[in-house]
Amino acid sequence: MLNKLTLAQTIEGLKNKKFSHRELYADVQKNIEEKNKSLNIYLTLNNQALDQAEKLLNTPLAGAPIAIKDNxxxxxxxxxxxxxVLDKFKPQFDATVIKKLKNAGGVMIGKTNMDAWAHGSSTETSDYGRTLNPRNTEHLPGGSSGGSAAAVAADLAITxxxxxxxxxxxxxxxxxxxxxxxPTYGRVSRYxxxxxxxxxxxxxPITKTVEDAAILLNQIAGHDPLDGTSTAQTTPDFTQTLNTPVKGLKIxxxxxxxxxxxxxxxxxxxQLKVLENLGATVEKTTAMDPHxxxxxxxxxxxxxxSSNLARYDGVRYGNDRSYFSDEAKRRQMLGTYTLSKGYAEKxxxxxxxVRTLFIEDLKKLFNTYDVLIAPTSPGFAKKIGVTEGQAMFGELEDMLVxxxxxxGLPGLNVPYYRDEKTNLFLGMDIIAPMWREDLVIQVGDAFEKNTAWNSWRTQS
Amino acid sequence: MKNSVTPQIVAHIAKLANIPVTQVEQEKLAAGFSETLDVIDELNKLDVKNVPTAHQVTGLENVWREDTINPNTIFTQQEALANAAQTHNGFFVVSRILEEKDA
Known part of the structure; x- marks a missing residue:
């Protein structure tokens, strides 16, 4: 059952020789063998993961198994x-984040399913079939990082x-x-x-706890000369605001x-009474209509x-443009239309x-409040098949984020409610001004540690 | 639906975007486009006179790099061709885009 550990517990356990890499990976692999076929989480598994991990004990992440989204x-x-289109694509290089993760001693256990090209909010648009929500397999995991979220929820990876x-x-x-x-746009390299x-x-990161998210962000954040929009600011230690009182914070x-x-x-x-009881002020306020x-x-x-997917021309990346499925066709073509002559202005x-109006509106609210909170999604995970024929499904589901x-603001989802009958969850979105991940981590961690969340995990 | 995108317009966009679509797809896409444009049209209810455009959020300007070769980001010829669908004598094979006159 070592696969149920958090990242912090895994690193601590490995370093203090409470268990070996072999034991840890055996539990993770066993769980993958049992569940991956039905849940459809991993598209490709790394069969050298254990060998790679065993050499990494003296690194920050100590060789912990990490699920990586397949983009x-x-x-x-x-x-x-x-x-x-990328069915057989094997990149000639590592993304900067992957390079950083490997240098920090993280081990890729496998690549996770997602909406094709990340176009969606259900993982139903994957060309390799939908992923099921491990909390309740009649429901969708959401998306586009549905495979990664499901891997964490089902303990098919540590993080x-x-x-x-x-x-x-x-x-x-x-x-x-x-x-x-x-994270804040520009905090983590897109290269x-x-x-x-x-x-x-x-x-x-998608993780079991807020602490794990802070640990992982520490390793992947930072300036990258290969991404012109990545920040030149120094990266703070994001674990610093864990276990920090929220007394006096305005929410x-x-x-x-x-x-x-x-x-x-x-x-x-x-649920926000939890934060009130810790001394934060919580009040309703009004933001610009999210519609x-x-x-x-x-x-x-x-x-x-439409611009980014133009590169998949069947010359350098394998399959040609006839391999695009519906959603990718729809999005590229609509983008082509709205950017075409006569329509770009309209x-x-x-x-x-209007994007400026949103930026200014949120900026104004942050003059009064340290963080803003709302439900991440209007409701629980939707049932499988619900996206069929809906051109705007994802956008409506994602309206609140x-x-x-x-x-470009940082936002943190923290679960706050579990429905006993369906085993499905609701999560809150905590947002803060640009570059203030420290604040969302502080508030999210305080909430998590003062609720029954950790006991919910063991019930799944 | 207020917007009505015709299958003919879809066919034209498909050509611009270099995406092959069948006639059946054209009709399905046309309906989806109309629905999406209706949602976008809602933005016209807002007053954006004198509002600047937000093309980016970081505030970064003119990010330059030295004009030098970074050995970490160059491919060998073999690497560059590694994912090509078709190669010939160390080159990419691409579809013909020019036709000979009277050919």
Whole structure:
């Protein structure tokens, strides 16, 4: 049962010789053998993981097994982004994040399923079949990092990496009842991650605890000369605000009156009493209507997709453009349309102006509040098959995280409610100003450690 | 639906985006596009006069690098060709894009 450990526990246990790499990997592999076929989490497994891990005891991550979303380029190791266009693609290099992870002693246990090209919020658009939510297999894991979130929830890895453009870390983390941290845009290098929307793509951790997210972010963050938009700021130690009192912090609750999110908001207000009891002030406030964020994100994302996916020309990456499935076709073409002559102003310029309104609106709220909190998703994980024929499924599901995404802000999903009947979870999204991951970690960690969350885990 | 994108427009966009689509797909895509454009049109309800465009969020400007070769990011010829669908004598094989006149 060593696969059930958190990353912090795993590192501690390995370093103090409480168990060996062999024992740890045996438990993880056994669980993978039992569950991977039915849940469809890993697309490709690393059969050299144990050999690699055994040499890494004296590193920060000590050789812990980590699930990697399949849109990170991994040298000489199949990388598909869940798209048949890249069916046999083996990158000639490691993404910067992968390089950093390997240097820190993290071991890739396998590459996880996702929405093809990360286009979606369900993992149903994968060209390799949907992933099931391990909490309740009649439901979806969310997406696009659904495989990574499911791997963590089902203990098929100790921890995982996902990527987010607008919701793709936080929403699957919410649906699978785990922790997901979308860093500030520019905090983590995008180099070597199959590009989706370059102006918002943010690689980040999906983990069992907030502490694990801080540990992992410490290893993957930092300036990368190969990514012109990565920050030149020094990287703080993100574990510093763990176990830090939240007394005196001002928390604003936004999106509390959204139709369709009544239950999620009712339970959220109940649960935020935990933070109030710790001395934080919690009050409802009003942010710009998130419905407008759907339009902004749709235009920006489709436009950037149409440019980024133009490179898959069947010359350098394997299969040709006839291998694109529906969602990728739809998005590239809509992006081509909204950026074409005569429409760029009508759509793209307008969206980028409204994007400014969102940035300014959130900035203003942060004059009053240290962090803002809302439900990550309006409700529980949806049933399988629900995305069929819905052109705007993901955008509607991700509405509550889109404003912070287009503004580039850090956001952290922390589970706050579990439905006893369905075993499904609700997660809260804690957002802070640019570069203030320390704040979301502080608040998320305080909430997590003062609730029954850790006991929920063992019930799954 | 307020927007109505025709299958003909879809066919034109498909050509621009270099994506092969069948006639059946054209009709399905046209309906999806109309639905999506309706959502986007909601943005027109907002007053954006005098609002600047936000093309980026980091505030970084003119990020340069030295014009030197980084040995860590160059491929050998073999590596560059490693994922190509078809190669010939160390070159990529690509589809013909020019036709001979009167050919």
């Amino acid at each position: 990170y380029c991994t040298r000489d190791f199949r990388t598909t982004a869940s798209a048949k 995982a990496l996902g990527t987010e453009t607008a919701g793709s870390i936080r929403q699957p983390a919410a649906w699978c009842g785990v922790v997901g941290l979308k 070597g991650v199959a590009a989706m929307a370059s102006s918002t793509d943010s690689p980040g 604003g609750v936004i999106y509390h009156d959204i139709t369709g999110a009544e239950f999620a908001n009712e339970k959220l207000m109940e 407008y964020a759907i339009g902004v994100y749709t235009v920006v994302q489709r436009g950037e997709v 759509y793209y310029e307008l969206a980028q102006k 889109e404003a912070s995404s287009v503004a």
